[in-house]
Amino acid sequence: MKTSPFRVVPLPTEIADRARRAAQACAADHAVVTADSPIGYPCRHCLRFAKPGERVILFPYESIPAGHPYSETGPIFIHAEPCERYSATHEYPEDLRRGRAFRAYSTSYDMIDAEVANGNEPEAIVEKLLRNPETAFVDARSVTRGCYTFRIQRA
Numbered sequence: 001m002k003t004s005p006f007r008v009v010p011l012p013t014e015i016a017d018r019a020r021r022a023a024q025a026c027a028a029d030h031a032v033v034t035a036d037s038p039i040g041y042p043c044r045h046c047l048r049f050a051k052p053g054e055r056v057i058l059f060p061y062e063s064i065p066a067g068h069p070y071s072e073t074g075p076i077f078i079h080a081e082p083c084e085r086y087s088a089t090h091e092y093p094e095d096l097r098r099g100r101a102f103r104a105y106s107t108s109y110d111m112i113d114a115e116v117a118n119g120n121e122p123e124a125i126v127e128k129l130l131r132n133p134e135t136a137f138v139d140a141r142s143v144t145r146g147c148y149t150f151r152i153q154r155a
């Protein structure tokens, strides 16, 4: 078995649970949306697309913490119903092979490199970005809307 040089880091379950509670409490910044496309609503917790008709919660997530030049909070989806956190963390998530941009960050949260996966080999781009010793982690984002999708760290 090939050992993967990276680990996929899905959204922590406690953040997903907190978002579900906030949505139930009708928090103004937590919207419940019904998916109307099979590839438009990627859940950041199970790293699968919500199926048309499934409900998702749309809320702002701070992927890069405040207090840095590249600080960033932006919209993400999670399934409204509890789902299983993505666990095949040594494998790139199959649903999200296409349409992702990859941003490499340093330990001080500076963006130091970025690439778009044009073909079907996101692993090669991730591994290349991680070969830079300055890279602390890589964030996968939507290439069209820019939304944070998941984080990748060295294994």
Ligand SMILES: [Zn+2]
Pocket (backbone or CB within 6 Å): 043, 044, 045, 046, 047, 048, 078, 079, 083, 084
């Ligand atoms: Zn999910």
